[in-house]
Amino acid sequence: MEPFGGTEVDVRPVIGGAPARQARTVGVEEELLLVSERTGEPLALAPAVLAAAAAEPVGEGRALEKELHQEMVEFATQPHGTMDAVREELVRRRAEVARHARGAGALVAALATSPLPVQPSRNLGRRYRWMAEQFALTTEEQLTCGCHVHVAVASDEEGVGVLDRIRSWLAPINAISGNSPFWQGHDSGYSSYRSRVWNRWPSAGAYEPFGSAAAYHACVRDMVATGVLRDPGMVYFDARLSAANPTVEVRVADVCLEADTTVLVAALVRGLVETAARAWQEGEPVPAPPAALLRLASWRAARSGLDGPLLDPRTLREAPTDVVLGALVDHTEEALRDAGDLALVRRGLTDLLAKGGGARRQRDLYEEEHDLGAVVRACARITAGSD
Template sequence: MTFAGRRPTGPAVPAGAGATMRTVGVEEELLLVSERTGEPLAVSSAVLASAAAEGDDGEDVLEKELHQEQVEFATRPLADMGAMREEIVRWRGEVGRHAERAGARVAALATSPLPVEPSRNLGRRYRWMAEQFGLTTQEQLTCGCHVHVSVESDEEGVAVLDRMRPWLYLLNAISGNSPFWQGVDSGYSSYRSRVWNRWPSAGPYEPFGSAEGYHSRVRDMLDTGVLRDPGMIYFDARLSHNYPTVEIRVADVCLEPDTTVLVATLARGLVETAARAWREGEPAPDFSAGLLRLASWRAGRSGLQGPLLHPVTMRETSAETALGALLTHTEHALRDTGDHEAAVKGIETLLAHGGGAQRQRELYEEGRDLAEVVRACARITTGEL
């Protein structure tokens, strides 16, 4: 199915109109695994120590996560998606190099295909989470891809959050890369999204209406005592508490760098489209969070195979139709940044050949065991395969 030439919706801003292109930053969480067995290895401290010993910027780019079997890197804020791809490839390679020094490989897998009992990292915050949330904390060895898109103010950011709500789950469908859980096929494209939504603050949200409405809701949630700090506000998208950005948090970490770039491209398109709609006085869609939870579940279950819920009607449709609607919705914004052709091609390629979840299943169905699936995915992650 081709998406070229579809009629765009929403207000158009001509290219070269003088608007500053929004910057995008990507955070990828990666698994650390054994080359021999494919099982996750608790060596994040050694990986971070290796980066720190070199005295380069790796010490600032790489960070620990909840469990010792994973590590995260963050790109710089960039406007050009070609540069974004180069940086993602570079840092995957750097993490891989430091992982090898620690006797491990790095794999862009959103869940471990093999059974694992994760080892929690040390620290007061992580200890508090384990005491507060029990088994939910222990089970959260999941790897996501978070996309930060710059906004001019909290008011613009909240207007964007309110207007993006019915489109976000499509990014989870595109990125689905976690079909296996504890040694079995989960039946999901993104089982990570189901595990992640066990956190009490995670998932779709009701509209906020204004920046004050957003901050008031966050204060109310923190005042309950259930959450420790603003970093535990796990909405599908939120205002970053560290940067002047909207942070979109629905995607699995993607097996291929090109899929990560596609997710980042579409995320920026959604932010810009929503901001333009706000400036034009268009109201935010009024779908309930409950309805969006169903759409999110459907996306995690079906992924690129479909069906998905249509983001305008909230009725079942094919993945091709739902993703075509996404491209139509964001077309003006994508054309203005020069990303439309690449986005169309990226969607068409994924629909034709599948994404990370399908690739993992194909590797397994070729007669390989799950350990070999992990090894193959590690080679894909660092560009060897």
């Protein structure tokens, strides 16, 4: 029996497929951890890795970017119309970052938090210095690696129509991506402890419906005007309008251990955006669960991950994981089918529930080795595509 509805024939190892109609483009940002090959501890080598990438005369390595701390780097894919293309670039870019890291004396690992204890080194720059002065310990604790998915929208009005309608469905995306069970040398008890650390920012997390692009932008202006935030880039809603691209940016996911999980997340996010955009175009009413309940759904997803239970977005009551993920597929089914992604999503969720995601993989590795350094090294091999 297919646990996520229907029977998809010929589900072979092909990512995506030919869309039935023109699909929205999607791009992915991934933050990756730089670690020691010997100990697995994070290394403050981002400047060296970025310099090596920038020295290449051509290639996408030049697009690597620094983040808040020197123990991590970030890359962004180009926008793509198919999940085949997203996966191809993700695998290539991860291998490219791994090559630059090796040249600097490090490994690179798709881990959303460091399993081993670390005191991060903040990158230089006026903005990062302002953040450290303003937010104190919260800034120092933010060595966390996320995955942000950008999906094209036609206008800010459509984008806000999407933001208002996807709120309830974002917590299951966090559960799917959960890849941060360890924090400062201890098992946190969470699947996504990164999301708990990230939500210490005062602007992070669930939001209320906006109703219009004008109301959204007014909210952002008012938040910055308080003086608590330096600029609109510090508005860290679970999903927001991108300031740099004509996209909705969904920001709830951990960086995923395996590229295939990232592709699954990207396909589901695109399905959510397309489903919400169609509802906005049809003038369907906006579901309006309060942000207070959505924060509880977010906590439940971070704590439980794929082991469940989760809060069902339709009722905001606890339900088994397979029921919630089945509801997510049902909700986005038409959009997934039209984009050519339905078979990919059904197969991906079935496989993920069977073998577990990044959090379970890390815990299983620790049970085998009883060595967090060995966990990090194994994850680095997976990230680079050598395991």
